[in-house]
Amino acid sequence: MQHQLSQGSTIRVRQFANLFVILISSAAALGGLLYGYDTAVISGAIGFLGEFYGLSTFMQGFVTAAILIGGIIGVLVSGFLSDWLGRKKVLAMAAVLFALAAVGSGFTNTVTWLVVARIVGGIGIGMASVLSTTYISEVSPPYIRGRLSSIYQLATVIGIAATFFVNAAVAGSGTHAWDVTTGWRWMLSLGAIPAIVFFLVLFVVPESPRWLQKSGREQEAFQVLEKINGREIAEYELGEIKRSLSQERNTSFSQLFKPGLRAALMIGIMLAIFQQFVGINAIMYYAPTIFQSAGMGQNAQFTQTVVVGIINFLFTLLAIWLIDKIGRKALLLIGAGCMTLFLLLIGGTFYFHVTHGPLILIFILGYVASFAISMGPVVWVMIPEIFPNHSRARAASLATVFLWAADWVVTQFFPTMLHSIGGAVSFWIFMFLCIVAFVFVLKFVPETKDKSLEEIERFWLKN
Known part of the structure; x- marks a missing residue:
């Protein structure tokens, strides 16, 4: 039976849903603060850590990338844990793990325990990265799913921008010697604050209605749906969830490897890889190191890093x-093209030794802005969006594993690249990968703007 609503009823339901769903989606998206905080805080701390522990460039990369090893573990276990315990409880668990890891990182006196603490924190971030976006997709009405799914990335960049300010404030609170012995401890330990905030706001977030129904708690599922959209739509949505869950039980993950849907899996994985291989976290994790390589002093390094965070946010x-106006594919193409240009220019400043002055900052800001309007939020929106209903959570988890693995590769080896082959070649490698990403998006990625999830699924089955 087709679901019908009067125009007045539709307007009333949408206004009500907008407020409540935005609030609970924003609360769930605060998991992005954890990823954002660590991305930015390690960029300010790694130089001091390197001096304190006498780290080689390889070990600096290993310490930085350790959190990504934990992230991969967190992504892999998130599906099982959330099916067992629920989305909300596992998100709370993620917040606790990150808080403990933040404090542990600040109080450690050996590289081994620092790495262990960062892996534990990474497990929390990995779980939150999957389940925050999964939760939002499971509670959001279709007409605002794209924008609500982008809130996770917005929370991430807010965390990055705010933490750049924290790094600059801590680094300016004492002498260089104090920063080497104590400053980095404050930087890392303060990460417990966003984790505690995330944990507390989860108390006002209801459990996912999809998980409640899957767990046999139909009345609770209906109550959540009714609070989101009212009784009339809640009855319809509950019926849709029941049909979807029935199909999911009868469909194996192997269906994604069949012709048609196999293309969706390939595109999801490649978008995840390209999001990291275009080099964004080489900038975010190592911004002060890059500015140091360009010959800038410590105060200038941290000040310019703050500007990077502001541009990323805006x-x-x-x-x-x-994203819902000009489309996903269009934004990806515009972003990849602009990133290619700015990476060419960044490499040129190193090649021609014109790194002093404002040019390198301007080019890095252009690159970050290009990423922020394209690969950053769009990939997080498209990964769950392009997969069929019956395998969305599992397929999105698989693609996210590749995203974290690609992030680890860049994070682990960029300091060695910068030291051994120099800034010019390092950034030109990223430029080449941007060109590859542009061609891939142009030839293989479909536009999903204004299409329902069912229309996207039928598209794959026809091809």
Whole structure:
């Protein structure tokens, strides 16, 4: 039976849903603060850590990337744990793990325990990265799913921008010697604050209605749906969830490897890899190191890193406004093209030794802005969006594993690249990968704007 609503009823339901769903989606998206905080805080701390422990460039990369090893573990266990315990409880668990890891990182006196603490924190971030977006997709009405799914990336860049300010404030609170012995401890330990905030706001978030129904708690599932959209739509949505869960039980993950849907899996994985291989976290994790390589002093390094965070935040807001207007594919192509240009120019500043002055900062800001309106939020929106209903959570988890693995590769080896082959070649490698990403998106990625999830699924089955 087709679901019908009067125009007045539709307007009333949408206004009500907008407020409540935005609130609970924003609360769940605060998991992005954890990823954002660590991305930015390690960029400020790694130089001091390197001096304190006498780390080689390889070990600096290993310490930085350790959290990504934990992230891969967190992504892999998130599906099982959330099916067993529920989305909300596992998100709370993620917050606790990150808080403990933040404090542990600040109090450690050996590289071994620092790495262990960062892996534990990574497990929390990995679980949150999958389940925050999964939760939002499971509670969001279709007409605002794209924008609500982007809130996770917005929370991430807010965490990055705020933490750049924290790094600059801590680094400026004492002498260089104090920063080497104590400053980095404050930087890492303060990560417990966003984790505690995330943990507390989860108390006002209801459990996912999809998980409740899957667990046999139909009345609770209906109550959540009714609070989101009212009784009339809640009855319809509950019926849709029941049909979807029935199909999911009868469909194996192997269906994704069949012709048609196999293309969706390939595109999801490749978008995840390209999001990291275009080099964004080489900038975010190592911004002060890059500015140091360009010959800038410590105060200038941290000040310019703050500017990077602000630009990242502002252009992510622009992406959220544009994503449902000009489309996912269009934003990816614009972003990849602009990133190619700015990476060419960044490499040129190193090649021609013109790194002093404002040029390198301007080019890095252009690159970050290009990423923030494209690969940053769009990939997080498209990964769950392109997969069929019956395998969405599992397929999105698989693609996210590749994203974290690609992030680890870049994070682990960029310091060695910068030291051994120099800034010019390092950034030109990323430029080449941007060109490859542009061609891939142009030839293989479909536009999903204004299409329902069922229309996207039928598209794969026809091809």
